[in-house]
Amino acid sequence: MAKADRYSPSSSPLYERFPLKYTNHRILDVVVSLLLASLLLYRLLHLHHHGIAWLIALSCESWFAFFWLLAVSTKWTPAEFKTYPERLSERVEERGLPAVDMFVTTADPVLEPPIITVNTVLSLMAVDYPVSKLACYVSDDGCSPLTYYSLVEASKFARLWVPFCKKYNVHVRAPFRYFSVAEVSSGNGESSEFRQECEKMKEEYGKLCCKIEEATGKQPSSWDVTYSGDLAAFAHVERRNHPTIIKVIWENKYDTWAGEEGLPHLVYISREKHPEHPHHYRAGAMNVLTRVSGVMTNAPLMLNMDCDMYANNPLIVRYAMCVLLDARREEGFVQFPQSFYGALKDDPFGNQLVVLLQFVGAGISGIQGAFYGGTGCFHRRKVIYGLCPVDNTGEFSEKELLRIFGTSIEFAESAGLALKGHTNSQTNTSRGRLLDSVEVANQVAGCNYESSSNWGKPNIGWQYGSTTEDVLTGLGIHTRGWSSVMCNPYPVAFLGCAPTGGPASLTQQKRWATGLLEILISGRNPLISVFTAKLQFRQCLAYLWINNNSNFLSSAIPSSLLIASSTTPISSRSCKIQESTS
């Protein structure tokens, strides 16, 4: 039974918001703003004495001043959130904690090697949270037998790895990072028993890597010969033209409360693809994950992760719960910052997003809340299903649910429950039913399923129409009046790999800039939402700032690289060319 004061606003808070005082920054911002204003005034007053050159200069400076004001507004009232996971146990018993469905997306077994995805999945399966409340779903847009095979092998390794991490309170639960740091240590000292078990884990992880490497080396044509049975579904599939493949790799079959025993569910999904149907990239994958998990476990909370980011802090789910269970205000989502390992010295391409996190992140935390950054984010399922904070009752008729969410009666039922705020710990329907729901899951993962529904349209699911579906989806949530929280615990919640080269950075920046521009020129422009919906004015300015900033960066990087290379002495340039061609 949940503890009596579970959601009581009078007891000590699970999280708090602290305004930050960046006084020197503010003074500097005001001084620069005044200088800009005087420059513009000077230009205006003397415009008639000069020709077209001054007019061009005036328009450029006006644009810069506008851009500057957007930045100042975004950073003006910075704030940070502090969470208290240690207070969670005072509010709610372990068995009363809500369930969480964790989504991992992967799209290409060559660019995103399965061992990376495997590490992400292992780190999530090992988080400190009751296992019977967790389910991990992997979406594979590459429809790769190698990815599936790797996950099956990983689930066998997880049966050793997860108990080991929990027994010794291991801090880093992605094995590739754990075994690569110099001093491998648990949080509980280093007994000889620990050393022995650690060696064993290292050996087992080595075996897992070997198996995956061996399978990677095989020719694709030999896959369907070598792997029959479980892998038969992958025989003769084309990456962009294949039926849905859903495999329950591991089902936690405990019918009753099993505490920390066992492993979370692990489900592999490769949604149906057909050349005539748009698949909407990651947004499409996320919507399929949402529907499949809806008919399987229907957890009220969903975490989504890129395959190249792992959970670096085993308490992440508890940190998110501090915000999502607090009674004072319902937040739409909790975003953890994107941090990266293996950074280049001095971060020459700005891939670490330091300014974005430290200043802009803190700035928007003081307005309506963090942008949705695509990975490392916990959403409420009902928010993704389009609920507004005011109509929180979530009562819909079955007919309405079928119209909005497509023709599956089972999915409509699950959506009805989610919209009413039910959790599967309340309805207790998920244990042992995953295999039974595979048929319905196949139906909702079909490429035709969305055709007569609202998926991807404003308010329902991950939004279509922009390559930055994360920003668009987050904007939609803010537009409905929800706020969000940036949670930044120590150690950092998630770590991933960022591009380390100029061209890769540029491609990424260009993709983001294109996606943001698509939002700006669409009907979902934040400026429109200020007047027609509930987006706060300064939050709208922040969205405009990130848009401008991204477009500015994507055009500034090539020119700065050009300047940098043209100022590099000829002798050193020729040395570099020699190095790269040797």
Ligand SMILES: O=c1ccn([C@@H]2O[C@H](COP(=O)(O)OP(=O)(O)O[C@H]3O[C@H](CO)[C@@H](O)[C@H](O)[C@H]3O)[C@@H](O)[C@H]2O)c(=O)[nH]1
């Ligand atoms: O058709 C696709 C394309 C991509 N992905 C997955 O989406 C994630 C992000 O794709 P990536 O190409 O790595 O984009 P990035 O620019 O690195 O990602 C950032 O920017 C994206 C667009 O804003 C967000 O979706 C991401 O969450 C965010 O980390 C990866 O896990 C991919 O496997 C799919 O599942 N299906």
